Amino acid sequence: MAMGLFRVCLVVVTAIINHPLLFPRENATVPENEEEIIRKMQEHHEKLQLEQLRLEEEVARLVAEKEALEQMVEEGQQPPEAHSAWDLWSTLCMILFLIIEVWRQDHQDGPSSECLASDEDELPGLGGTPLQGLTLPDKATLGHFYERCIRASTADVARTREFVEGFVDDLLEALRSLCNRDTDMELEDFIGVDSMYENWQVDRPLMCHLFVPFTPPEPYCFYPELWCSNRSVPLDRQGYGQIKVGRADGDPPGCICGKTKLGEDMLCLLHSKKSGVRPSGEVEDLLCAKECPYLDTMQVMKWFQKALTKAWHCIAHKYEFDLAFGQLNTPGSLKIKFRSGKFMPFTLTPVIQCDDSDLYFVSHLPREPCGRIPISSTEWLLSFAVYERHFLRMTAKTLPEGACHLSCLQIASFLLSKQSCLTGPNGLNNYHLKTALLHLLLSRRANDWKTSQLDARLHDLLCFLEKSLLEKKLHHFFVGNRKVPEAMGLPEAVRKAEPLNLFRPFVLQRSLYRTTLDSFYEMLKNAPTLISEYSLHVPNDHAGLPPKAAVP
Structure with missing residues (x-):
């Protein structure tokens, strides 16, 4: 009887002291990383499983005792009421504790911990x-x-936009004329985005943001991989993705140069002459990262800046202004410098269309909406x-x-x-x-x-x-x-x-x-x-x- 009373008191005191709703921890802080959160959730899950096993054992024992009591009553024997009563109270306290714990879990599912x-x-x-x-x-x-x-202050938006679009058309046309259709990326027409094209531009000077989609040469194509739909992706990586380069006929991303004999004058699009096992960082190698078939943002940035420089040299004689890069860490950040000393910035951002939708993977943005910096050069930001x-x-x-x-x-x-x-x-x-x-x-x-x-x-x-x-x-x-x-x-x-x-x-x-x-x-x-x-x-x-x- 004393042991049963001790068990009941121990369970009740433990539940009261450790329960967060009754005694909240004032110094509780948000874990610094996702691994710590997952580890604590797993430990908590294991504790609940142990409690569930203990509850099942208690219920099974109660059922067995009930059957034994019924048998004793039938045989005319006196049942041990005191011991059974204390065991019943211990089991009821355990059930109450588990009910409170389950209610607390349901209660915490409402507001996210990130919101507090x-x-x-x-x-x-x-x-x-x-x-x-x-x-x-x-x-x-x-x-x-x-x-x-x-x-x-925005009265000259239409005139600015018309001027930039006319110049960009000429610049991209010159760039296409320099590309080799069999080995180089193919550039499509630009797409106007952001505040200038949504009619709420305020900051001066006025700036046009233009997307320039590009595709690989035949027979290759891009296979975008969205991360926002994958529950296993950490929260800080949602809104990003990777772009795999593969053949359009459905063959595996691996190269076929090992299966066929190439002539001396022929170059594999995915592998260099020196190495047959990894894609290099040259334009001819489809701008993939080292030792993987995923498109590299740094390689795309270098290729795009070099291509724009060559295209401008071809048409510079037709204009009475200079063209320079605005921010070296941003691909396509350009600045038109007039002889009067005035300037006009604009951006040309290389992007990749996500399937047949209006989603685009962007190599880089000056200030990313998701609020983080990619940890890998193969991570592409998803733009809406x-x-x-x-x-x-x-x-x-x-x-x-x-x-x-x-x-x-x-x-x-x-x-x-x-x-x-x-x-x-x-x-x-x-x-x-x-x-x-x-x-x-x-x-x-x-x-x-x-x-x-x-x-x-x-x-x-x-x-x-x-x-x-x-x-x-x-x-x-x-x-x-x-x-x-x-x-x-x-x-x-x-x-x-x-x-x-x-x-x-x-x-x-x-x-x-x-x-x-x-x-x-x-x-x-x-x-x-x-x-x-x-x-x-x-x-x-x-x-x-x-x-x-x-x-x-």
Whole structure:
């Protein structure tokens, strides 16, 4: 009897002390890496399995004792009531403990651990109250600010775009003329993406972002491998993928040069003359990484920059300006330099189409939306830029005339740009602003975006962004979002994928999170004054397109 009482007390005390809902650990922190999280989850799973086995043994023992008691009653013997009662209480306590544990697991499946702030001291002075103290200017001031500072500054967007597109057409045509169709990559027509083609460009100087798809020569083709649809991929690698180079006839990616005899004047596309077992880094070798059939972003960058340089030398005599690379670590970052001293930057990014969809694998972006740096040169970022442009155009057809959705995005982008100039760059960028707007467009009615409601929708956009920052959760608009209309034609693998959290870096990088949050609240604090001042005076600090550019 004493031993049974001790067992009951031990089980109850252990459950009370160790249960996180009753005695939460104040110093609990988020593990620093995915391996630690997986290891702890496995240990917890093993403990639950052991508890389940113990419960099954207890139940089996109770059944056996019940049968023995029934047999004793039939034989007229007196059953040991005390011992049976204590064993019953011990079993009931164990069952209660397991029920609480299972309930706790179900309860924790609701909010993600990534959405919770690690410490209360990470929140800045406003105490986390939504937009406390922010008083946006009235509708008249806000409208006047938009007309003077944003609409007026983007008046030459169409002319800039037309000039850049004409020059890029000529440049790519020259590049194609230099390529060998039997051994070199084939370039397709460019695709305009980002703010310039979505009509919300704010930053100066105006910049065109152009995708240039390319394909391998026959008989080879690219086999993209999406990582966003694979549950075994770590969270920080979702939104990326690899591109395997293989034969279009379905043969294995291995080379056939070992099966056939090549002439002395013939060169294998996948292997060099010196080595028959690995792809080299030359253009003729389809730009694969060493000792693997996957396309290498560094090799693509070098090939593209060399090809652009050769193409420009062929047509430079026709233009009265110079062409130079803007950022050496970004393939296709170019800058047109006029004799007057003015310049015009633009980017040509080599991309690979993902199957027959509007998804494209991008070799490199200046600031990647997923918030991480690829750990391997064979990792390619998955870009939804074309889908984003299509969604904005499709949504605009259902909105009232003169809808304010792009105006909200332009004002928010303007405020973020000015704040970055004051306090330096942080973890927030224009892609996050656009993602927040896309979520609002999908959740709000079309009539809510009338021109007269600019101030209310701008307030909603900033509120949504603040809530996302406090929760450290901003889901990618397309990955795992089944609310996206099927008319968009999004691949099913992307729709059914796990949601991708763009704010996940804030969970692991506390200093970056605090800097970003402080800068965001500072932006909100400065917004009314900044809007009022720029409404009265528009500084002339930007260089635009020359009145007449020399174009043949």
